[in-house]
Structure formats: structure tokens, C-alpha cells
Amino acid sequence: MTSIPHHAPPLLENHVAGHWVAGNGPATELKDPVTGDTLARVSSAGLDLDATFAFARDTAGPALRALSYGARADCLFRIVTTLQAHRDDYYAIAQANSGTTTNDSAVDIDGAIYTLGFYAKQGAALGDAMTLLDGPAVPLAKDASFGVRHVFRPTPGVALFINAFNFPSWGLWEKAAPALLAGVPVIVKPATATAWLTQRMVADVVAAGILPAGALSVICGSADGLLDRIGAFDVVSFTGSAETAATLKRHPAFTERSARFNVEADSLNSALLMPDASPDTPAFEQFVREVVREMTVKSGQKCTAIRRAFVPAEYFDAAASAISAKLAQVVVGDPRNETVKMGALVSMAQKRSVIDGIAHLRAEAEVLFDGADAVFVDAGPDSACVAPTLLGLREGAAGQRVHDTEVFGPVATLIGYRDLPQALALAKRGQGSLVASLFGNDAGAMHGPALALAEAHGRVHAIDPSVAKTQTGHGNVMPMSLHGGPGRAGGGEELGGLRALRLYHQRAAVQGPAALLEALTQNGTQMPQ
Template sequence: METATAIQTVPSYIRDAWWTPADGAAATEVRDASTGEVIARVSAEGLDLAAAVDHGRSVGQTELGRLTTHGRALLLRDLAQYLNGRSEELYAVSAQTGATRIDSMVDIDGGIGVLFTLSSKGRRELPNANVIVEGPVEVLSKDGSFIGEHIHTRIPGVAVQVNAFNFPVWGMLEKFAPAFIAGVPTIVKPATPTGFLAEAAVRAMVESGILPDGSLQLVSGPARDLLDRLDYRDMVSFTGSASTATLLRNHPNVAHGGVRFMAETDSLNAAILGPDAVPGTPEFDAFIKSAATEMTVKAGQKCTAIRRVIVPNPVRHAVIDAIGARLRERVVIGDPRADGVTMGALASLEQLADVRAAVRAMLAAGGELAYGTLDAPAVTRADGEVSGVEQGAFMSPVLLNWPDSGSPAVHTLEAFGPVAGVLGYDMHDGDASEAVRLAALGAGSLVATVCTNDPEVARQLVTGIAAHHGRILLLNREDARSSTGHGAPVPHLVHGGPGRAGGGEELGGIRSVWHHMQRTALQGSPNMLTALTGEWHTGADRVIAGDPEFGGVPGAVHPFRKSLAELRIGDAFASGLRQVELADISAFAEGTGDLFYAHTDADAAARNPFFPGIVAHGYLLVSWAAGLFVEPAPGPVLANYGLESLRFLTPVAAGDSIRVTLTAKRITPRVTDDYGEVCWDAVLNNQDGATVATYDVLTLVEKVDTLYA
């Protein structure tokens, strides 16, 4: 075995260059989790953290600010595609952390998947801009000259991301992706035992040439004074132990200096079996599979793993026997580089010692060993040989039975490894409140599974535990095969939980992007808010083509004749009036089959408190409006792909007339296409000027009119 002095020091990536400490710097040795071989040294001695923060705030902010949200989201897609091509390299490094190929898939492919998902959602759900409008406008004056709304803009500092040892790639990328889309530079601080894998991933990201300067930096090794360099402009996202999260929360720059702080910590997650899910049912089988899987994937080193298996007392021993049988049948412990191994080592010998100590404390507090052992297990070596004596951090899965389900130890102690405990509960006249009480004793968790095919049981359990959990998986025969599983958060949804789980959110679709942005209430005139947000507001100036009687300017070009290169926010069209006849209403009713009495029965319509008698169908009016505003000749408008926020406000009776005003409200060029999206503000008015309907029309428009020019 090589000596420690011959081992490479894991570098940091600071100010767009790789950095290693001087020879002789104090360093921590990192070992292969399976063999115990020293594979790296980790040190940040002499690293200028203040310079790293300054580089992010200056160069990183500037370079990311040159791009819009869509531009940054597109780079994420390119980065994900590039990393897919480097995944096998990362798999080889991941094996040194004790992770099996399936474990590595969860970490590496899961992280790459986050990049793809956030890239897609960013381009679909955010404007192609750096100012994001949130919610509707509030009119603050009678004449509409003073209005207010909320906007999101990126925070002006850096996002410091402190990650746990168990997911060195996924944990990094799920924080990096939303920060990058928001336009905030990232400083990654991985955990020392597996930081060499995070470094390998960062190296691949840098070598891709895709990332703007200053957008990503890596600190390999201790960074104890990093928070000293931060202020209210910056954000810290932490994943790890609850005790460390508490220390960071109490740092003066967090407690008093305004540093934004987000934490996701270990929690005592529960899986609850409903009383209907008895042995022989699909729910019982799915529950057993889920419990055994959560004990063994990543050797149980997951903040989302099931720690408390809460089951009806009549089936407690059947559950224990079934989980034990599945573990006995499925689990092969050993070096993940060996064929047939299904559970690898814990991340380090120190982690192994901590987990064994936690289990001993649970046994002393009343837990009973129902499956497994604390002795060193027989393991399969990389060469395929089986040995009972190894240098690696191997541990048998351990299942505990808790005769006293209310024992404080089971609800407060966590063994962060392949360990779970079984607790029993009783139903009382169909009341599942005891199971709810036991789940809540975890003092806040990331996720719970509720396994039942009884909707009433599900309702009781979910409404009872929802406020204590960040996520709940409803598991039954219908989704057992398609579910992503108890321990697999998805980037479309919020991840995080209350109380002990950290009280924060991450990995939450566009919500996770907003965590890196400041919400600001903006008040002013429609013209000023239009100029600042790039979105037209009612009352702002506009250039109107169409009927002069309703504001049309002679010679003004119909906005549907303009490509994106020519179209401007506020370009508008005003139609003339079209009268609605009773025959039109009757013909629409007959032609569509919409014979609702308000359109067909004069006596019944007259008794309706909302209508003056027979009224026109709302969809008739919307259809007529399209006929009033559409420019029929071929041109840069390629397609109408929908309506949003349609509201009918004033009924239209036979003899009334309608007209429409259409205004270019928001223009979103697509980065990768020759066209973009235009959102048009549409307002229907009657002959008296009353508003009949409001909605947004969505169209696809060429960037340059080439097809029909």
C-alpha cells in the first residue's frame, strides 16, 4: 500500500484555477471505504476564502448576469449532456466511497437528472429575463396611475453550499442547478470523506468549458471561517447533521448579519403500515420491499431513509420476519467492484464506529435485535473471495424490535446506516391517532410513507402527520411499481421538512430558484413598471393599430404583421364593434350542443340572478374576438397555442355588441429556436365600455419573418 506522503491532495477550484496547499500542510487522510487503503489527502490550509467570496461576487455575478434565465437554463442542459458522457469515470471514483453501482446511479445519474429537470422547468416556467414578475398587479389608485406588484431578482452575493458525505454529486448538483438558473455563483464545500468524488465531478464540469467564469468554486477541506466572509448578500445551503446546522445558524453573520440560511438535516423518517395491509395483500408486500430497500441503498446512509417502521401490533412480528427474510435473500455485503454485491460499505471507519455506537445505545434503551449483528460481517472482496476479516467499513443490516413504541430513544437517536426499528400501534374503533402520535414524535421529518389501500385510513394518517413532514408517499397496489420510492425526492417537488429535518426547502422546482432571489414589492406608474419588468401593464403607453374610434392610429401596422425583431411591448390592435343577435346565440347552441338554459330558455334565464335574460355563450364571444383581432394573411405569427386566465365579467345579451383590444404584454424569444412566445393582453368590451372578458392569448411568432416575407 502506498504511503500517505505519496498520495495526491484533493485540490480546490478557486478563482477559476486549481489550487493545492503547500507541501507539509496539515491534512486529513481519506481511505477507500471498502479496502481501508489511503487514497487521498484533504487540506485547505492557506486557502484564501475571502478572495473566493470576492471572486464570486464580482466575476461570477458579472458573467452570469450577461445571460438570461433561459440562457443559463440552456447551459445546464448542455452541462447535463456532457456529464452523461463522463458518468462512467464518476462511477469508478464513486466505488471508492463504498457505493454500489445502484448507489452511484442514485447519486450521479440523479444529480445529472436534476440538471435536466431544472433546465427544462426554467425554460418553461420562467421568462427569458432577469427580472421575474410574481403574481397579479395591485391597483393602488382610483385612476390606475399608481400600481404595485412583486418581482424577483437574484441575490447579489454567493451561494455557499455545504454538502453531506452521503451524496457528493447529487447533493452538490441539486443545490448548484437552481442557484445557476437564478444567476448566483456557487461555492461548494463537500464533506471530507467523499469530497474526492465531488472534486471529480467539479473537474468534469470545469473541463466541459460550459460554465461562465466565477460561477462555480470548490473548497476541498475545512472552511471554518468561510461564514466569517459572508454578509446579507449571500446564502448558505446546508445538508448534514442537526447539531452542525445549529452551530451554523448561531454564527453571528447568520443570526445577526442577515446571511440567508437553508438547512436540510437528518431526520427519523417513518413508514406507516395501514391496518388493511395484512400479509398477502399487495400493500404488505410493497411495504416490506420499501423498508428493506431503504435499509440497504447507500448502506442506509440517506437522510430520507426509513428509521421507524410503524405497524399495527397484530402484524408486528410478521413484518419483522418478512423484512428479515428479504434482507437474508437479497443482501450481499462487499466491495462494490465485485460482481453480485448489493450493499457496499459505509463511507468511513469513523462512520461505522458512530453507527455501531448508536445501535448499542438503542439496545441499552430497550431495543431488541431482531435481525443482523454488530459483529464484522462476511464480505465479498473485489476479487470475488469472501472473507470475514476486512479493513473496510462494512456492517450488517440491523433491524430492531421496540416493545415499548413510545421509548424516547427510538424517536431521538439515529443510527445513520443500515438500521431501522419496528414499532407497533393499535387501532381504536377505526381511529389511527396512535400511529399519528408515534410518527410525530420524530419532531419533524423529511419524508414518511403511508402504505394502505383504504382511503379513510390514508386521510386520517396524512392529515395527522402532514404538518410534521416535508413529503408523504402514499403507497398502494396502484403505484407500487411506478413510484420512485420512499427515499427518492424528485426535482419537480419541494424537498425538506420542518423541525429536526432542518426547517428548510431545497430541490423544489422553480421554488428552489426563488430561494436564490430577493422578492421585492415594486410600486409606481404603469409606464415605469412596464419599463422595469419588460411586461406591459394596463395604463401604460401603447401603439394601437385598428379602428380609430377606439384608439387606432392611422397607418399603424397590425402587430400580427410584426416579427419578434419588430414587435415591441405595448404594440396593440383595437377592433371595431360586432353586434350579437339572438340567431347567433341559437346557432352556436345548436352547433356546439351547449344548450345550457341561459342561452336557450328566456324564462329560465330571466330568473337567473346573474343574467338579464338569454345571453351569449362566453366561448362564442372568445371565438368572435379571435375573428376581430386576427390578421388572416400569412405572416410571422405561426400558431395560437392557448389562453390563460380567462374570466367572464359582464354578460352579453342579444342586441349588445363587443369589441376587442389586443396588446403585446410579454415577449419571450426561445434561445434554441427561430421563434418565440408572445403573450397578448386581451380585453373584450361591450358597446358601453364595460369589460366583458379578460384573458391572455399565447402565440408563437417568428424571430424574423422569413417564411412569408
């Protein structure tokens, strides 16, 4: 694996309006969360944002949309090849700047490359089409001389991504793949703490000359002024806290100019052990393994991680013992040490937030496995390492904080339930989540609960012993499935195959003579489901 050289920390430039530009104001330092060393600096001060957005809309957008969907898919294939050529560098950056182990870096980096490849293949199937059609023509006159046909056209704006710190690679490319395939230029504002990986990936793609100038821009540092430039045909995708999302929603870009705003926010995701999954059954073991995995992968810094694990009250002690036993085997510390299985949180600020969150939950929940006194491998108390903590609430209905507070780290709460209707009601107390999983020994018995959970969750992940080796994981976001959730989860939708293209298209009804409607089929193809 490529190592990070030791020299004066570089100032990472921004790529805007087809050029690399350094910020000219005070720079923010990017740190190694284990050692505290400064790795790089970023600043967006002094950038000409008006020129940035105008160039993307007026120059890059038309150039992208002059290509067919198949040609844009070919661009995605070439981006995949470019990123694969630099994987070792990306792993080194992730280890240093995000504090992740090799396996955790793979979730972000290889997950991004896989998603890009998926959309490249999906887009290639659209061929030479320049327009997407929505269903057949429908006559509006008795003699069928006049009718209507619905079409999808790429929005003539830009896609602005305001991303979170936990997935600097996947967070970019899972959004950019459908946007670029749709023909919409991208401006990404990565979270400052882990911006290095995003900036490096953009730099490699720009250097490869794959996309039209201005089709992919990156702004490192402050997001000030970005929303002020958002117009009526632009799309903004935000990943972050519900509190920040609520503030952004009040911006005139959305309240006055009605720009599209796609949000992925807080999520109190659940895992639910079915009543038939007693401690001596395979489903119980699957449940335990998945809870531990979701608590520890990426140090629990995943928007889809299990935060609440519901079990029948009579299985509470057995589940607590089994989960705690596996957590005790998790080695935490510097990911450069090969014995370490869980690395650091991304920053000291995030560590303080997690510690405060644990204290908040402890006011109503007992500690079942306490990571407070853990000894970290090759990492001291001044590192951003936090060991896993399992809390417990035997009477789930008595809790309030555990159903309201997401602690974004290696923390989960085991919650007892009386019967299945109560368990489903408790899961919905999260007020909308990205994902809920079911674990049982009888797939048929999960039919009703799966549909009930679908009312309040963006994805339902049901597991029985027959899919123990083939299931993709509670927290893994697959590009074939929708990613998003209602309510406090933000109400947004991403991925889901080519459904993702709809965010970047305007659907219009074209009414006219039958000959015109027939002509629309030229260089057009049906929007796939």
C-alpha cells in the same frame, strides 16, 4: 467501468477565483472504506478566501446575471452533456471512495444528472426573461395611476454549499442547478471523506468552459473561515447533523448579517402500515419491500431512509419475520465483487458511529435481525462494512430513544402501534422529518393520515397496490417535489420544481406610476409555481 490507477495519491486542488490552487498545509487522506488504501489527499490551507468570495460576487455574479434564464438553462444542458461523458470515471471514484455498489452509485450520479436535466428544461421555458414577476400589478390609487408590482431579482451574493458525505454528486447538483439558473455563483465545500467525486465533477465542468469564470468553485478540506466571509446577500445551504447546524446558526453571518441559511439535518423518517394492510395483502408486501430497500440502499446512508417502521401490534411478528427473511438475502462486502448487493459505509469513523448507535437503541429495543456476526464478501473486519440490523419495539409509546436517535446506516426499528391515532402521534415524536410513507390497500383511507403527517413532514409518500409499479420510492428525492422538513429536520426547503429559485431571489415590491409597472413586464415573466 474505469478502474482507479494505483500510484501515489494525488493532492486534489481547490478551484477558487477562477484558478486551481493547491492547499499548502497538512493534507487529509481520502480512504477506500473497504481496503483502507489512501486514494487522494485534500487541503484548503492557505487559500485566499477574501479573494475567492469577492471574485464570485463581483465578477462571476454579474456575468451570470447578464444572461437570461433561458441562456443559463442552456448552461445546465451543457453541464449535463459534460457529466454524461465522464460517467464511467465517476462510478469508479464512487466505488473506491464511497464504497458503493453500481446501483447505489447510480442513485447519486445519475440522480444528479437527471436533476440537472430537469432544471435545464424548466429554465428553458423561462426563455429570454431577465426578471421574474410575482402576480399582477395592484393599484394603490383610485384612478390606478399609482400601484405596486412584486418582482423577484437574483440575490447579488454567492451560494455557499456545505455538503454531507453521503451524496457527493447529487448533493452538489441538486443545489447548484437552481442557484446557477437563478444567476447566483456557487462555492461548494464537500464533506472531506468523499470530496473526490465532487472535485472531479467541478473540474470537468470548469474544463468545458461552460460557465463564467468563478461561477463554480470548490474548496476541499477544512471549512474554517468560510462563514466569516458570508455577507448579507449570500445564501448558505447546509446538509449535516442537527448539532452542527445549531452551532452554525449562532454565527454572526446569520445572527448579525441575516444571511439566508437553508438547513437539512437529522431526520427520523417513518413508514406506516395502515390497519387494513394485513399480512395477506399486497400493501403488506409493498411495505416489507420498501423497508428493506431503504435500509440497504447506499448502506442506509440516506437522509430520507426509513428509520422507524410502524405496524399494527397484531402484525408485528409477521412483519418482523418478513423483513428479516429479506435482509438475510442481502450480500454485504466489497462492491467490486458482483455478488455484493450492499457496500460499505464511507469511513471507519462512520462505522463506529453506527455500531455505537445500535448499542444505544438496544437499551430499549429487542434485536429482530442481527447483522453483528455477518461474514463480508472480500472485506475483512477492518473494513467499514456493517450488515443490516432490524430492531423491534412492540409498544411504541414506551420508547424514547427510538424516537430521538437517528442511526445513519443500515438500521431500522419496527414499532408496534395500538390504533391509527397513536401511530400518527408516534410518527410526530420525531419532532419533524423529511418524509413519511403510508402503505395501505385503500387510497381513500389514507386521506386523513396523509394530511395529519403533512403537519410534521416535508413530504408524504402514500402507496396502495394501484401504484406498485409506478411509485418513485419512499427515499427517492424527485426534483419536482419539495425536499426538506420542519423541526429537527432543519426547517429548510429545496427542489420542488422552480420553487427552488426563491431561495436565491429577493422579492421586492416596486411602487410607482402605472407606466413603470407596465415596463417591468418587458423581459419579465411570471414566477412559475
